[in-house]
Amino acid sequence: MKLRVMNCKNCNAPLRLEGEKLICDFCNSAFDIEKDASDVAYDNIANAEELIRRSLSDRKAEMEAFFKKKEAETIAREEERERKHKEALKEIRRKARRKSIISFIRTLIILAICAVVMKVLIDKARAQKAERDAQKAATAANNRPKSYRVVPSELEKAGFLEYAKDLAIDSIKEKHEGAVIQSSKDIWNLVQEPQIESVYLITSDRGNGLYFIMDLVLETEDGRTTEGYDCVYLKDILVDQDGKVSLERGERCYGENSDAYDFFWRMDFDHDAMVEKAIDSKRLDAEKNYFVFDLTNECV
16 A cells, blocks of 8 residues: 555645545545555455454354254244144044944944844743733633632531631741741741631632731740731632632732731731731722621631
């Protein structure tokens, strides 16, 4: 760079450097600085550090922008991959759920079909059984001797009352001898022969029956006792037109009980309530035309 003395072109006075201008203090003229090749080279060298710094800064900014862009693209790709993965999982779950629902519905349909088939088979079997039972009942009815209403005198004449009395007592003994009462787990035995409290003959258009209401005393091995009542019903007592009395199939049933009946003891604890339920209720049943005879005096 050459050193030059610059004077004002107008007044030839010395010039003063102010910023990028040359100023004449005498005439206040201003001139641009004329630079030759060496001046430009000097400026370039003087500004090289700044240029490099700026260049590096620009390059850094470009690199940061580039890497940020790449990072954003990578994140976007990862997010897209994650989204697709989640969508794939959702689709797999949807298919599995759909398959499970279809399988469940198919199973329900199969079970429903099986249930319908079973119901049809059961109904058919029941219908066949009912038909067979009806045929048996019809056959038995056709073969059964005609029964008439029986009267007490016919029972006494045929000696049937004593036979029926022994049958009823034996039935009560079978039921209560050595019974295990559920409420105590103790073994209770009959202390004495069952005592007949009352006997009733009940007839209707459908048949004849004897009701024996008995007094029972039960006792354990350690001496505890309890007293109650039980009822035996001998049903289907037949009498033909010649007055012959018979007990069809020797059937014995345990008669109706009152509200005082105890299922643990298998006994009734109210004699009058039992009579009212098993006997008196039939006296009042006019539709079935029951006749009730008290045979207690004849049997006790």
